[in-house]
Amino acid sequence: MxxxxxxxxxxxxxxxxxxxxxxxxxxxxxxxxxxxxxxxxxxxxxxxxVTDTAPVPSVTAFVDAAATNQRGDARYATLQTNAGVRLLSGFLEVWEPSTRLVDAGQTAPAVEGFPAVVASTWSGIPGDATDGKVKNAAVHKENIDFVVRTTVARTAAQSLAAYMDDRRGKNYSVTDGMGPLTDAWRKAARQTTTITGVPADATTVKYEDGGNNTGVSGDTNPEFGRVIAFVESMGANASTEPAKRFYKYARPWRWSADVKVEPTLLPARSSTAATDGGYTSGHSAEAVRNAVAMAYLVPERFHEMLARGLELGENRILAGMHSPLDVISGRLLGQASALGNIAAASKDTRTAAYNQAHQTLMAAVGATTPAQFAAFARSQGTDKDRFADYAANQLHYQRRLVFGLTPIGSTTLPAVVPKGAEVLLETRLPYLSDAQRRVVLKTTALPSGYPVMDDAEGFGRLNLFAAGSGYGAxxxxxxxxxxxxxxxxxxxxxxxxxxxxxxxxxxxxxxxxxxxxxxxxxxxxxxxxxxxxxxxxxxxxxxxxxxxxxxxxxxxxxxxxxxxxxxxxxxxxxxxxxxxxxxxxxxxxxxxxxxxxxxxxxxxxxxxxxxxxxxxxxxxxxxxxxxxxxxxxxxxxxxxxxxxxxxxxxx
Incomplete structure (x- = not known):
């Protein structure tokens, strides 16, 4: 016994x-x-x-070539010479543009042996004689059908969110991902907006935000200027225009009359189809790169800020203005742009912005220790903080990474991690080495095979939300x-x-x-x-x-x-x-x-x-x-x- x-x-x-x-x-x-x-x-x-590793892919890295993401320059008008266009080239499995040049409504003189760019004849109208060619009909149909289903089923709350995220400054919008810290952030940033709701005549009048989007940077804002300068720096070499003018893929409402553009946004639709490509979404890219920067500066809201960035992208679909592939590609370029600009900043610059964010915000909310600040950053329930529920954030983030699209390739390819990507986790996992952070990114990556997401560097498969929660394996x-x-x-x-x-x-x-x-x-x-x-x-x-x-x-x-x-x-x-x-x-x-x-x-x-x-x-x-x-x-x-x-x- x-x-x-x-x-x-x-x-x-x-x-x-x-x-x-x-x-x-x-x-x-x-x-x-x-x-x-x-x-x-x-x-x-x-x-x-043995110790796991995540070697740098042996391809030209975005962080080294970000400055080539330009339009109006013959040196950077091709798939091979433009980093932003190259990053998003998985779309060529789905769609063949009428020309493989950054030339939609765009010219550029010859320079350094590169031939002059002549403006494309693309009209921007699907099915027109100047249009490109659908190469994967199933993916294209799935992409547009998603927008139809989503806009037909749109709720009143979703309509309001779609309008606000369309018209309001993108950075102002994503700052509400700060939850209990939002008011302190906006006050310290001296951030303003003139879009506070849907005006009565919004269905007939186009409104522009007269605010300052990110706020006031530099020495004129001694308490928060370095923080805002850091966020603003995410826009360097980050334009979506080169990709739009290269891929020449129409917006969803031009592909199908069944797409229901949010009525209050009808005045915001472009009338110049030939320069209004949908791939890639500029709103999505800006929201993601700014959200990544803010998550870096205030990692106590890391997951919440990332969730807000992807939410804005989905609101572009709800608005009827973009398709899932437009928004996914915006995520890729937004992440790459954030990485390129964070990595380009010196360690001293990053540290100064991080420290200023914490000193100012901690003082604003009355926190005297990092533990108190972290507790305050998550002190509200879902009635006041839309991102207070981690499980809900995780569910929505994972859904918004792929929008239910069907894989078109092998789903078991090994994950790769972009050069320098470990810096994105520098403040969230500060006790790990750079090599360990790279492995975290590798072991939390998405499966392969999804349309446009199997880029050679690995940006498409990054799951930064999961990486912010440590190793996956x-x-x-x-x-x-x-x-x-x-x-x-x-x-x-x-x-x-x-x-x-x-x-x-x-x-x-x-x-x-x-x-x-x-x-x-x-x-x-x-x-x-x-x-x-x-x-x-x-x-x-x-x-x-x-x-x-x-x-x-x-x-x-x-x-x-x-x-x-x-x-x-x-x-x-x-x-x-x-x-x-x-x-x-x-x-x-x-x-x-x-x-x-x-x-x-x-x-x-x-x-x-x-x-x-x-x-x-x-x-x-x-x-x-x-x-x-x-x-x-x-x-x-x-x-x-x-x-x-x-x-x-x-x-």
């Missing part, structure tokens, strides 16, 4: 309990009928001995060192992805890393220092967990599952936050070996009383005992069973 061992109850201050050696426990287990199995303390999880061993003294994400960060792979995670440093996904990685987890907080039942994957010198903290509504077993050394701490229905307990189908201290607290609303017996741990076999036990508000007696550990509470 399973053995049981009772230890004297510690004092309220956590006096040391007698430690029963594993050797003695093994003898008792053998005598107690533990099935005759030999009890051996599990070894530390073995590392694979451990294809190699991963070591994370966090210094809590640096504050912010160095002190506490949450990875929400479901992590797969065969690699091992090792946590070092004084900070806390919380894992919140349903993970399946098999290499195990070593907590060498600091804290690993389990925020979900399957957060720690399938491998063994080895608490060597840090703390394993539970923060779940049910039991934390440790399929590979648990080992606690004498210098490792288990910190269990218990609640009803096994909340915060540990469960393993393997061996649990105990040797270090235990600290027990209780979830809000859970109020045990003296005399209660609480189960802490269930296992195939329990070995060893805790060296000390502290329980918030109680004394406790530990009960060590062969397959579980319990606490009896007393006053």
């Amino acid at each position: 399973p053995f049981a061992r009772f230890l004297p109850a510690p004092s309220q201050s956590g006096a040391r309990l007698r430690l029963t050696s594993i050797a003695a426990l093994l003898a008792l287990s053998a005598c107690g009928g533990g099935g005759g199995d030999e009890s051996v303390a599990p070894a530390m999880p073995q590392a694979l001995g 451990f294809a190699g061993d991963v070591e994370v060192a966090m210094d809590a003294a640096l504050g912010g994400f160095h002190a506490l960060d949450v990875w929400r992805n479901d992590i797969s792979g065969a690699g091992k995670l090792t946590k070092r440093g004084s900070g806390t890393l919380a894992l919140a996904g349903a993970s399946t990685y098999t290499g195990g987890t070593e907590i060498a220092a600091g804290t690993v907080r389990a925020d979900a039942a399957k957060a720690l994957g399938q491998g063994a967990v080895y608490v060597a010198g840090g703390t394993l903290l539970t923060n779940t509504m049910g039991a934390v599952e440790l399929p590979g077993g648990l080992t606690q050394t004498a210098t490792g701490t288990l910190a269990l936050q218990l609640g009803a229905a096994d909340a915060g307990t540990l469960s393993t189908a393997g061996v649990a070996t105990l040797a270090g201290p235990l600290a027990v607290t209780f979830r809000p609303g859970f109020t045990p009383k003296a005399g209660d017996t609480l189960t802490l741990l269930r296992a195939k076999r329990v070995q060893g005992t805790f060296s000390a036990i502290t329980v918030a508000g109680f004394k406790a007696t530990a009960v060590y069973n062969g397959d579980s550990v319990q606490l009896v509470l007393s006053n």
